[in-house]
Amino acid sequence: MIYAQLAVNGVVHGLIIGLCALAVTLVFGIARFPNAAAGDTMTLGAYAALVAHKASGSLLLAGGAAVAAGALVSFAAWWLVFRPLAGRSVVALLVASIGVAFVIRAVLGLVFGHQQQVFQVPLAFPILVGGLRISPMDLWLGGVAAVALSVVFLLLYATPIGRAMRAVADDPDLARVSGIRPQRVMAALWLLAGGVAAVGGMMLGIKTVMLPDLGWEILLPAFAAAILGGIGSPLGAVLAGLILGVAQEVATEFVGFTYKIALSFVVMLLVLLLRPRGLLGRVEALR
């Protein structure tokens, strides 16, 4: 029973990891490098949501602000940093993405300070479902994640730009000779990835305490989830995020609070060794 309760607690955290992993895997699949700035884009979304929520009191507006801020900054990072580096080695892009992450965190630290801040959300008694206690806020956050994920998957699988993105992920050269404009795909990719990460960031901010290194802590689990799900597989990333989130909560029971983050490292190593293409990934050379 206690494990079931822990698993329930882990679901929201898993969705948060899943959203960040989705952003990571989209960029990895299409722009072909691991974007280390995804974590700090989450933090940015969280702070944008916090400001909007303080000003308006509406969580809906907060979500809108998070998506807008995340998408804009992510787009700006592509335009100013990653676009000029296109065609260079993966190292250059990876190191530059660390740079982008640090710049975002520095600006957030300067603007919002390093004191802990919290979302002023009303406390509510948990609902009992079959003996399991579920907080209404968790249900609400689950709903937010569900909406965000539906929008992303609709975009990816039911719109022309989504089809173009998947085509570029499959084979950039083939996509180009088929008349798909790479710049448009990249612009859409970075807007989408930033928005998705920001939604995850807002959820994380509501769930925990806001600090400028909030998102960086999620980056490693998100990378692990992206790899477990199979690089470039959006559905895999979300599933793997859920698995990791639940596993982390359940593992807390055995290994204590600090080591739950190490779990993602272990999972990442095992997947890379035993099944490098992850759960749903295509066969791709990563060796």
Next chain:
Amino acid sequence: MEAYLVAIGIIAAIQVLLALGLTVQYGLTGLINFGHVGFFAIGAYASAILSLKGVPLPLCFVAAAGFAALAAWPIGLVALRLRDDYFAIVTLGFSETVRLVITSEAWLTNGVQGIPGIPRLMSGPGMLPQVFVLACLLACCIAAALAYRRIAKSPFGRAIEAIRDNEDALAALGKDPARFKLQVLALGAGLAGIAGAFYAHYITYLVPDQFVPLVTFYVWMAIIMGGVGRVSGAILGALLLMVFLEGSRFLRDIAPGLIGEAEMASVRIGAVGLALILFMIYRPQGLVGDYSRR
């Protein structure tokens, strides 16, 4: 003033050692090690714990290098079969895991309370002990730099440079790139371990918070600014890094109230980020790097 300069010199020399370790790994072989601080931490803690148990200091230094190189071994075995970018993620995860272990295993490392009272390399009044530490460090740096030069020109060096330039070609010549990479990884990690031991016995106090990923990226910033794959680049970069870190502290000290410690920490992170971005875009070969390569 002399005391200050010597103190700065010691920290700078530790940075140079770290930078040389990363230069062997990334500059020569192209291994993207994002977990340098993990090996640094292992060296620091190994030497500190052993010295407090009464082990003679020279042995502690050897142990620091040995433990750090040993830690690189399994990481290498696992990760070297992977592509560059996965290797970067795995090493980053490794260094964070090291920090978690240090934080959690209080029986060994005293957890977040840290280890106080680590013996100095040489104790005594006046400037002499500090100068002695600096001299030891400089000797280590020079030895490492000379070894690096030798390695780079040896058949081993040509092989590992070939890994960076074209791994498949090397494999086709019947060499085993993975074995070379493993040795290079362990070598760089050992250097980071020695740097960690110097750090522990100089600062005399260790807490897990000294070993955050930012430290890794300070070293990256140093070698990218200075010039990748060159001893002169590593040294120049480490010195520039020191000027930057000390300068930011100096700025805060002469104008207290203008900027607090928390803000300064943000400014430092932002400056590192900006430096990484700008150098990657405009000057990937660094200030003294090889112009013919990108």
